[in-house]
Structure formats: structure tokens, C-alpha cells
Amino acid sequence: MYRDMTCGEPRGTDVGKIITLSGWVHRRRDHGGLTFIDIRDFSGLMQVVFNEDTATDAHALAGDLRSEWVIQVKGAVQERRPGAENPDLPTGAVELIASELTILNRSSTPPFEVEDDVNVADETRLRYRFVDLRRPRMYKNLKLRHDVIQSARTYMTNTGFLEIETPILLKSTPEGARDYVVPSRVHPGSFYALPQSPQQLKQLLMVSGVDRYFQFAHCFRDEDLRADRQPEHTQIDLEMSFVEQEDVLQVLEGLYTTMVRETRPDLEVPTPFPRMAYAEAIERYGSDKPDIRFGMEVARLTEIVSDSGFGVFESIASAGGAIRAIVAPGCADYTRRQTDALIEFVKSSGAQGLIPMHISPDVTSLEEVTLDDIRSPIRNHLSLETLKAMAEAAGAGPGDLMLIVAGPESVVNTAISNLRGEMGRRLELADPNVFSFLFVVDFPLFEWDDDRDGWAAMHHVFSSPRPEDVELLDSDPGVVLGQLYDLVLNGVELGSGSIRIIDRAVQEKVFELIGHSPEQVEERFGQLLRAFEYGAPPHGGMGLGLDRIVMLLAGEENIREVIAFPKTQAAVDPLFDAPGVITDEQLRELSIRVVNPGG
RNA sequence: GGCCCCGUGGUGUAGCGGUCCAACACGCCGCCCUGUCAAGGCGGAGAUCGGCAGUUCGAAUCUGCUCGGGGUCGCCA
Structure with missing residues (x-):
């Protein structure tokens, strides 16, 4: 003992x-x-x-x-x-x-102290993860993750869901992200692919009569990493039969309020979770995952400045671009140094730049503002009336700082919504003790893919259009909205889901629009379509990032902090030194020859 | 693939053309010490300043390339 x-x-x-x-x-x-x-x-x-x-x-x-x-x-x-x-x-x-x-x-001298407040390079922490995890904060995160899983599992079980495991070794269905592949020894030249998500499998389970499925599913995507993205992550994956969109959302709301209440009872969770249309989210926040804990909505100034006589704005507007702005209240006293930092910030989000516009606090209302009260690089390019109209449209007044971004619509939206998040943090506008969940609904079914010069599925090919939009598939695919929904929490996308297509004609139309040949369809989706011939119930579901919700519950800013053995930005595990080379013997068994090793 | 930031003893930082064969804190090693909890005191070891090339009389310091780490845009149905 x-x-x-x-x-x-x-x-x-x-x-x-x-x-x-x-x-x-x-x-x-x-x-x-x-x-x-x-x-x-x-x-x-x-x-x-x-x-x-x-x-x-x-x-x-x-x-x-x-x-x-x-x-x-x-x-x-x-x-x-x-x-x-x-x-x-x-x-x-x-x-x-x-x-x-x-x-x-005995122990060798540890590479760093087992203390929460030690500041050690990420790579060193990962190389000695077994020491790093001894820190109370890390143990707390692991424990929280366990508690979240436990809470979710209990809730799902009590709600009639069956936990079912699905294969890790399966088949590549080139669509979306790059696959991780595993060579087959028994079948030279053939490869398994690790699942990007168990999408087809859970739909097959619905056809199998399971009724309600869930799983803590490991998902693999060979794409570049971010603070909230690892090459492998865990999803709370679920699917339900005989449901409409609202039935799924109800389960999700119950699941997430329960998880938060049971693991972080100190947090406030406004319910019911609001629903916001995708178009509204883009218009008000420039993002499909807005943090709705604070306002600072994104104004659209394009129409106001399209005939302003200022060439930069006019050419952007006539090219179909956007000029949008947010207002940092009371920030008119920002120094050149501070606004330069914001310019750097939006550049790192892909924008060309940022135009600050300071409105003097020395006037009592916008009407009194003269050119002398405005400090901005564009002041001399626009009339006072235009400048005032811009301020009014954005909701800016005396003492405020307007931040204007111009360029192609998608670039502007990305940059200004990131800037909105950054200003929200700087001005501490968001209450960290409030978890504001949001359902973003009515996503377009398709998005235009410039590279392929054609339509691509916004979510995935089995997502159903809204019944009232089905007839638009022929005439105007771009405006078709799907029974597609995202769950968003405090500016973080937790997951996406949809009601699936079970109508053969609709499914074929979607494949046609996306430009899949019958051969491609058979190769990628044959098994599911065949199953659908044997009585597919109406069904829908969702996949939700477990790492991200645990990260938010833990108050961390990086999912590495809630994953026991994560990888670096170059997808390397410094502890195992993975990935690594394999022996010639292993290669021979797999009938693989490495071309240009190391290059 | 692009952009930005970082790389100096075990860890974290300072130094940013010569006064640096590199400083400080923690850690480490030795000795002392019976009430500490970041124990304390005294002494000591430990770094070719990520790598390569260049500029210069002289490089941790400037330049280029490269490697590694972080953030981000693209990418991530």
C-alpha cells in the first residue's frame, strides 16, 4: 500500500x-x-x-x-x-x-519548475509534456475536459442517444480538407483515409434505424494549424432521425446549457439561444461567428462614399467592393502610435490598411462638427457633408474614433470583424463571465469557388436546401438557403450541422450544380446513396468541437492547453518527434517508395 | 504559399557595433543553519548569444539566407 x-x-x-x-x-x-x-x-x-x-x-x-x-x-x-x-x-x-x-x-533536474506561473516556450513544454502536465493548471484543464465529456455523455444518454464508435481507417472522400492517409499492406497501392468527420457513417446509422447517435469522434484534417485548430481534434458528433432543424437546435441548447451549468456554475448563459440569419450576421458584424456580448456593429458606408469624389473609395465601390466601419467609443484621443498598431492588426487580417477618423470631443453634437474637428487621412479628400454622413451612418459622435476598412467584400469583412473582436478585448466590452451562445441559421447552400470556377457546397453535399428554396436550385443557386446551422459562442465557432437531403432528385441536382460527375459521385458517396435506396428517414445532426468548448470553459486562448499531447504549428509532436521516417522493411511491406526524401 | 513577432547558461530575461572571454533572477552543485512554506546566509559551476554566409579594424548587436517556435491571411465541405 x-x-x-x-x-x-x-x-x-x-x-x-x-x-x-x-x-x-x-x-x-x-x-x-x-x-x-x-x-x-x-x-x-x-x-x-x-x-x-x-x-x-x-x-x-x-x-x-x-x-x-x-x-x-x-x-x-x-x-x-x-x-x-x-x-x-x-x-x-x-x-x-x-x-x-x-x-x-529519483528524477533528473526538471527542465522547468512545476508551477502555474512559469513562462516557458511552448516547444519546451511539449517536449517535456509529462512535466508540464504536472502543473495544477494543466491537471485542472484535463479534469475539466473529463467533466465536460462526462456531462455531455450523461445528457445525451438521458436524451435517448446511443454512443456508437465508427472506423478510423476508412476511405478518402476528397471534399473539403486534405486527408491523412494510411497505406494498406494487404492491398498494395491502396490507402485508407482517416475521417475528417464521421459524416457518412452517422447518416448510415440513421438509415440503420439507430434513431439517435452520438460519439466523441476523433477527426483528422491535414490543413495548417491555428490557435484553435489541430490536425486531429475531437468532435461531439450527433445525428437524429425524424427531426426538423428546430428539434436539433433544442437538443443542442439543452446539451450546452447543461455542460456549462455542471462544469462552470459561476457562468451566466442567456437562454434561449438567439437565432440569427447568416445574412444578418454578415451585415451587422461582418462575420458568421459574431461575439454578441457587445455591440460595436459594423456599418456599411459603401453607398455614402461611392460618388464622393474620392478616387480610392469610388474605384473600390465600382469594383463591387465594400467600405465598412466600426466605432470605438471615446477613443478619439488615440495616438498615432495606437492607430498604427490597429493598422498593423488589420493588415495581419489581410486588409490593405485601415483609415482612422477621430472626431473631436470638443463639440456637443455631430451637427456642430466642422472640418477642424475631424482628424483623419481622408479629411481633405471628402466633403464635410460626406464625412458627417459617414459618421452618422456608423453611429459615431464627438469623442469617438471611427475605424474604416475598404476593399473586396470578403477581405473587408474578415479584417473588420477581427478588428471588432480586438477592440472589444482592448476596451473590455465583453463580460468574460457571460457565455452568449448563438445559432447562426439560414446559411447559403452554395458558395462560389473561384479556383474551380463553379459552385461548392458551403457545408457539405448532403445538406438540404430549405423546402421553399428547392425550386431556386435551377434558376439561382447562389440565393438558395440551406437547413444549415452553426453554433457560435462568444465569437468562436463551435460547430456546424444541417438537415440532410433524402430526396433523390434534390440530391442529384446538388451534385450536378457542384459539378460532380456520376463517376465521382459513385466513388465518393456510392455507399450512402445505395443505403438511401433502402428507406432513409428524415434526419439531421451536427458536429461540435470539443476542444474549443473546453478551451472556453477553461478560460484558455489555445486548444493546446486542453489537449494532453498536442502538436506544434508545423504539426510536429516534439515529445515523440513525430512524424518520423519508417524502416526500408516497412516501406517494402507497404509497397511504397519514397521519392525525394527530405525534400 | 504570403505577412508579422520571437530565438542569449537548465528556465525566463537584460545587453542592440568596441567598456561583453556576456549581466540579472530562478534553478543547479557544495557548506552552514531546528519553524520554513518563493526559507535564509556564504561559496561555486554553467552560454562558442539557433545555424551559415557577409558588412566591419572589430558582431550577441548590422545585412542576407536558413532552421526552429508563436500569431495570422490563404487554407480548414
Whole structure:
């Protein structure tokens, strides 16, 4: 038996007990004849006292101890001397008077201290992840992730869902992201692909009569990484039969309010979750995943400035571009240095630049504003009337700072919505204790793909158009809205879903519009279409990023912090040094020859 | 693929043309120390400043390339 309780457990009520603890040496404070050791495990810290007079052997051995050695200590729980209590520790009222010490294992000097506030390079942390994860914050994140999964699993079970695992080794269905592939030994030249999501499998389960499916599904996408994107991530994947869009949204609202309530009861979750049309989200926020905890909506100035006489605006407007702005309230006193930083920010979001427009706080209303009250690089290119009209359209007044971005519509929307998020953070406009979920609905079914010069599915090819839009598939595919929905939380996209197509004619129309040949359709979707010939129930579902919701619940800004063994931006695991080369023998078995290795 | 930021003992930083065979804190090693909890005191070891090439009388410092890390645009149905 290694221990009677964990290191964080002993309390005043345990005084007088003889107990054994096991854990890591967190810190040693050696006073000569008296040595203190903080012994640590996942549950916390306990102070152990080694006294030369009363436990000579143990005290001598304690002198050898070093950080992160693994030890076992037996002793009596004792109340601390008056004045020696440590109110910062849950165990701080007591200490263990050691009588016996066993060294269970030694440790090399750790590369960094096991403390929450140490600032260590990400790569070093990942290389020594086993040390990194000993930090209380990381353990807390792992525990939170477990609790979230547990909460979701219970809720789904209670709501009639069946948890079903689906294959990791399956087939490439080139569509969307790049696949990770696995060569087949038995079938030379053939490859499995790891699932980007279990999309077709869960639909097959609906045809199989499962009725309600869910899974914590590992999904693999060979695309570039971001703070919120890893090459493999976990989705709460679900699918339901005999449902309409609103039925799915109801389940999601219940699931997410329950998860938050059970894991972060201190947070406020406004319900019901509002629904916002995609078009409205783009118009008001320039984004399909707006943070609705604060206003600062994005104004559209294109029409106001399209005939303003200012060539830059006119040419952008006539080319179909957009001129949009947000208002930073009370920020007219921003210095050149501050606005330059914002310009750099929007450039990093892909925009050409940013035009600041300061409105003096020395007037009482917009009507009184003269050219002298406006500070902006465009002041001399536009009439006072136009400048005022712009301010009015954006809702800017005296003392405010307008931030204007111009260019192609999509570029402007990306940049200005990112800028809105950044200003929201700088001005602390969003309450961190409020979790504002939002359903974005009525997404277009198709988006124009310039590269392929054709229509592409916005979500995926099985997403159903709204019934009232079906006839538009022939005449005007671009305006067809789908039974497509996203769940968004505080500016973060948590997941997407849809009601699926089960009508053969509609499905063929969609394939045709996207430009899939019958051969491609058979190759990629044959199995599902065949299943659909045998009685597919109406169904729909969703895939939701688990890592992202845990990240938000943990108050972290990077999903690496809530994944036990994540990868670097170059998709490398520094601990395993993965990916790595394989032996010639392995290559031979797989009938693979590496061309241009290392290049 | 593009853009931005970072790379100096184990860790985190300072130094930004010569006064640097590199400074500070923590950590590490040794000695002392019976009430500390970021223990304390004294002493010590530890870095060819990511790599390569160049500019210069002289490079941690300037330039180019390159490698690694982070952020981001594209990409991610």
C-alpha cells in the first residue's frame, strides 16, 4: 500500500492519525536539523517535517531529496504551530511529522519548475509534456475536459442517444480538407483515409434505424494549424432521425446549457439561444461567428462614399467592393502610435490598411462638427457633408474614433470583424463571465469557388436546401438557403450541422450544380446513396468541437492547453518527434517508395 | 504559399557595433543553519548569444539566407 490518502486531502480532522503519503517532492526547505518537504500529487500539496532529533534516519535521507523525486512518507498528522499555518494551502492547518521516508524513484533536474506561473516556450513544454502536465493548471484543464465529456455523455444518454464508435481507417472522400492517409499492406497501392468527420457513417446509422447517435469522434484534417485548430481534434458528433432543424437546435441548447451549468456554475448563459440569419450576421458584424456580448456593429458606408469624389473609395465601390466601419467609443484621443498598431492588426487580417477618423470631443453634437474637428487621412479628400454622413451612418459622435476598412467584400469583412473582436478585448466590452451562445441559421447552400470556377457546397453535399428554396436550385443557386446551422459562442465557432437531403432528385441536382460527375459521385458517396435506396428517414445532426468548448470553459486562448499531447504549428509532436521516417522493411511491406526524401 | 513577432547558461530575461572571454533572477552543485512554506546566509559551476554566409579594424548587436517556435491571411465541405 503506497498511501492512505492523497497529498491534498489531510485536514484538521485528521490530526493524530498515522498516515502514509506518496507523491513528488515539490520543494525542499532545509534548515539543518529540521527539513521541510512539500509533497505533491494531482490533488495538492502537503508539508512534511523531518526532525533530526525524533526521526534521525528519515531526516538524514531527506537531505538527499531533490525536486520531482518520487517518495513515500509515513508519519503523524499534526496541527501546525500557532502562526505557522499556511492559509494559501487547503492542507495548510496541518503538517505530517515524518517517521519513515522511502525514495520510490529519483528524477533528473526538471527542465522547468512545476508551477502555474512559469513562462516557458511552448516547444519546451511539449517536449517535456509529462512535466508540464504536472502543473495544477494543466491537471485542472484535463479534469475539466473529463467533466465536460462526462456531462455531455450523461445528457445525451438521458436524451435517448446511443454512443456508437465508427472506423478510423476508412476511405478518402476528397471534399473539403486534405486527408491523412494510411497505406494498406494487404492491398498494395491502396490507402485508407482517416475521417475528417464521421459524416457518412452517422447518416448510415440513421438509415440503420439507430434513431439517435452520438460519439466523441476523433477527426483528422491535414490543413495548417491555428490557435484553435489541430490536425486531429475531437468532435461531439450527433445525428437524429425524424427531426426538423428546430428539434436539433433544442437538443443542442439543452446539451450546452447543461455542460456549462455542471462544469462552470459561476457562468451566466442567456437562454434561449438567439437565432440569427447568416445574412444578418454578415451585415451587422461582418462575420458568421459574431461575439454578441457587445455591440460595436459594423456599418456599411459603401453607398455614402461611392460618388464622393474620392478616387480610392469610388474605384473600390465600382469594383463591387465594400467600405465598412466600426466605432470605438471615446477613443478619439488615440495616438498615432495606437492607430498604427490597429493598422498593423488589420493588415495581419489581410486588409490593405485601415483609415482612422477621430472626431473631436470638443463639440456637443455631430451637427456642430466642422472640418477642424475631424482628424483623419481622408479629411481633405471628402466633403464635410460626406464625412458627417459617414459618421452618422456608423453611429459615431464627438469623442469617438471611427475605424474604416475598404476593399473586396470578403477581405473587408474578415479584417473588420477581427478588428471588432480586438477592440472589444482592448476596451473590455465583453463580460468574460457571460457565455452568449448563438445559432447562426439560414446559411447559403452554395458558395462560389473561384479556383474551380463553379459552385461548392458551403457545408457539405448532403445538406438540404430549405423546402421553399428547392425550386431556386435551377434558376439561382447562389440565393438558395440551406437547413444549415452553426453554433457560435462568444465569437468562436463551435460547430456546424444541417438537415440532410433524402430526396433523390434534390440530391442529384446538388451534385450536378457542384459539378460532380456520376463517376465521382459513385466513388465518393456510392455507399450512402445505395443505403438511401433502402428507406432513409428524415434526419439531421451536427458536429461540435470539443476542444474549443473546453478551451472556453477553461478560460484558455489555445486548444493546446486542453489537449494532453498536442502538436506544434508545423504539426510536429516534439515529445515523440513525430512524424518520423519508417524502416526500408516497412516501406517494402507497404509497397511504397519514397521519392525525394527530405525534400 | 504570403505577412508579422520571437530565438542569449537548465528556465525566463537584460545587453542592440568596441567598456561583453556576456549581466540579472530562478534553478543547479557544495557548506552552514531546528519553524520554513518563493526559507535564509556564504561559496561555486554553467552560454562558442539557433545555424551559415557577409558588412566591419572589430558582431550577441548590422545585412542576407536558413532552421526552429508563436500569431495570422490563404487554407480548414
